[in-house]
Amino acid sequence: xxxxxxxxxxxxxxxxxxxxxxxxxxxxxxxxxxxxxxxxxxxxxxxxxxxxxxxxxxxxxxxxxxxxxxxxxxxxxxxxxxxxxxxxxxxxxxxxxxxxxxxxxxxxxxxxxxxxxxxxxxxxxxxxxxxxxxxxxxxxxxxxxxxxxxxxxxxxxxxxxxxxxxxxxxxxxxxxxxxxxxxxxxxxxxxxxxxxxxxxxxxxxxxxxxxxxxxxxxxxxxxxxxxxxxxxxxxxxxxxxxxxxxxxxxxxxxxxxxxxxxxxxxxxxxxxxxxxxxxxxxxxxxxxxxxxxxxxxxxxxxxxxxxxxxxxxxxxxxxxxxxxxxxxxxxxxxxxxxxxxxxxxxxxxxxxxxxxxxxxxxxxxxxxx
Ligand code: FES
Numbered sequence: 588x589x590x591x592x593x594x595x596x597x598x599x600x601x602x603x604x605x606x607x608x609x610x611x612x613x614x615x616x617x618x619x620x621x622x623x624x625x626x627x628x629x630x631x632x633x634x635x636x637x638x639x640x641x642x643x644x645x646x647x648x649x650x651x652x653x654x655x656x657x658x659x660x661x662x663x664x665x666x667x668x669x670x671x672x673x674x675x676x677x678x679x680x681x682x683x684x685x686x687x688x689x690x691x692x693x694x695x696x697x698x699x700x701x702x703x704x705x706x707x708x709x710x711x712x713x714x715x716x717x718x719x720x721x722x723x724x725x726x727x728x729x730x731x732x733x734x735x736x737x738x739x740x741x742x743x744x745x746x747x748x749x750x751x752x753x754x755x756x757x758x759x760x761x762x763x764x765x766x767x768x769x770x771x772x773x774x775x776x777x778x779x780x781x782x783x784x785x786x787x788x789x790x791x792x793x794x795x796x797x798x799x800x801x802x803x804x805x806x807x808x809x810x811x812x813x814x815x816x817x818x819x820x821x822x823x824x825x826x827x828x829x830x831x832x833x834x835x836x837x838x839x840x841x842x843x844x845x846x847x848x849x850x851x852x853x854x855x856x857x858x859x860x861x862x863x864x865x866x867x868x869x870x871x872x873x874x875x876x877x878x879x880x881x882x883x884x885x886x887x888x889x890x891x892x893x894x895x896x897x898x899x900x901x902x903x904x905x906x907x908x909x910x911x912x913x914x915x916x917x918x919x920x921x922x923x924x925x926x927x928x929x930x931x932x933x934x935x936x937x938x939x940x941x942x943x944x945x946x947x948x949x950x951x952x953x954x955x956x
Contacts, residue, residue, distance in 0.1 A: 591666035593644050594674035601645035607633045611653065624654045627664050631671055640680055640737070641672035669722045677711045677718035679756045682735040685721045688728035696746040697732050704753050716757055729773045730766055743768045743776075836901065873926035878919070880910025890914050890956045897941030905932060914955065917947035 603611055611633055614626045627650065634646040642665060651661040665671045669682070683701055685694055698721065701708075705717040712718070727733045730742030734749070741752055743766040755762050770776055786792050793799055889912035892903045909931060911917065920928065925938045938944070949955075 591669075591673060594641070597644050599645065601634070601638065601643055601649050603633065603649070604637060607637050615653070624656050624660070627654055627656065627661065628668075630654070631661075631665055635671060639675065641675050669720070674709070675711060676720075677705075677716055679717050679736050679753075681705065681717065681719035681753075682722045682725065683719055684723070684725050684727075684731070684733055684735075686724040686728075688724070689732040692731040693745065694732035697734065697744055697749050700746050700749050700753075704750060717753065730770075739764045742766045743770055874923050875927040875930060876921075876923035877927050878911075878916065878924040881912055881916070882910065884912035888956075890950070892917070894950060894955065895941070895943050895946045897937050897943065902932060902934075902937075914947040914950040917943055918951050920944060 602608075611626070611630050614629045615623050618625045630650045630653065631642060631646075634650060635642045638646060647661045647665060648658055650656075651658045654661075665673065672680070681701060683694070683697055685698060689697075701719045705712055705719050708719060708721060710718060722735075725733065725735055725740070727740055727742055730740075732744050733740055733742040734744065735741075736752075736756070739762075741749075741762070741764065744752070745767075748767040752762060752767070754760075765772065768776070790796055889907065892898050892906055892911070892914070893900065895914075895917065898906070906912075906928075909928065911928070920938075925944070929935050929938050932938075
C-alpha cells in the first residue's frame with residue numbers, strides 16, 4: 588500500500604459542472620436532514636470522474652462545504668480508499684493487486700512488467716498513457732493474478748497476456764475485459780469438473796417422474812396419517828395420567844396425617860354421639876363471618892399448618908391464599924368464622940370433624956410453630 592498524499596501541484600479551485608452538480612444534489616437528497624455527510628463517497632467519486640481521474644484539494648474543500656463537514660474528515664475518507672486518486676494518473680491507470688492470492692499466482696511478474704513497460708510506481712509515462720499503483724486485494728482473488736485499469740478488471744493474467752494488454756491499450760485496440768484465458772468468469776479453469784453429466788438435469792435418471800411423484804405423495808400422506816394417530820394416542824394417555832394424578836392427590840388430602848393424642852383417658856363412645864350431633868346442628872345455624880386475615884406471615888415465617896391433622900400441602904396453600912399462616916389464627920376462630928373458612932375449602936366440615944381449633948390451641952400452648 589502506498590502512502591496517501593495530496594499532489595504537490597494543485598489547481599486553484601474546483602466546482603462541479605452542471606451535470607455532476609445535479610447528480611451530487613440527487614445523492615445528498617437521499618439522506619435525512621443532518622445526515623448529508625453520508626453522501627461523501629459518491630461525491631468524491633463524481634469529483635474524480637470530472638477531474639481527469641484524480642481529486643484535487645480544492646475539490647475536497649468544495650465537497651466539505653457542500654456536506655457541512657470539517658475538511659479533515661473529508662481528507663480522512665479520501666485517503667482511506669485507494670479508489671480515490673490524490674494526484675494525476677495516466678490515461679490508462681493500472682491498479683495492480685499484490686495481495687497474497689495474486690502474489691501466489693505470479694503477480695510478481697505482473698509487477699515487473701509494470702516496471703519494465705510503464706516505469707516506476709506513481710509516475711506517468713511521458714506520453715501520458717500509463718501510470719500504475721500497487722493496491723490491496725480487489726476482490727477478484729479467484730481469478731488471480733489481476734489488475735484494474737480505470738473501471739475494468741483484467742484477470743487470469745500472465746506476463747505475456749499483461750504486456751499484450753498494455754500494448755493493445757496503447758494502440759487503441761479493443762481489449763477483452765475479465766479473464767484473459769478461455770475461462771468463463773469464475774468457473775473452474777479448463778471447464779467444469781463436477782455436475783457435468785447431462786442425465787442429472789434431463790430427468791432420465793428419475794425415469795417416469797410422475798409415478799415417482801405419486802409415490803412421494805402417497806408416502807407423505809401415510810406419514811401424516813400415522814402422525815395423527817400417534818398424536819391422538821398420546822393425548823389420551825396424557826389425559827388419563829392427569830386424571831390418575833388428581834385422584835391420588837385427593838386421597839392424600841383426605842387421609843389424616845396423625846391422630847392427635849388425647850390428653851386424658853378416652854371418652855366413652857356413648858358420650859361422643861351427642862357432641863357430634865350438637866356440632867352438626869349448630870353448623871346449619873352459622874352465619875359465615877370472615878376472620879381477621881394476614882397479608883403475609885408474621886416475621887416472614889408461617890407456622891407449619893400441616894401439623895394440624897387434616898391439613899395437607901394443598902389445604903395449607905389454600906389457607907395461605909386466604910391469609911391464614913399461624914396456629915393462633917386458627918385457634919381464635921368461632922363457629923361463624925369456621926363456617927366462612929369451611930365454605931372456601933374443598934372438603935367442607937373438615938374443621939369441625941378434625942377439630943382444628945383444639946389442635947391449633949394445643950400447638951399454641953406448646954409454642955409449636
Ligand atoms: S488478492 Fe488479488 S484480487 Fe484478491
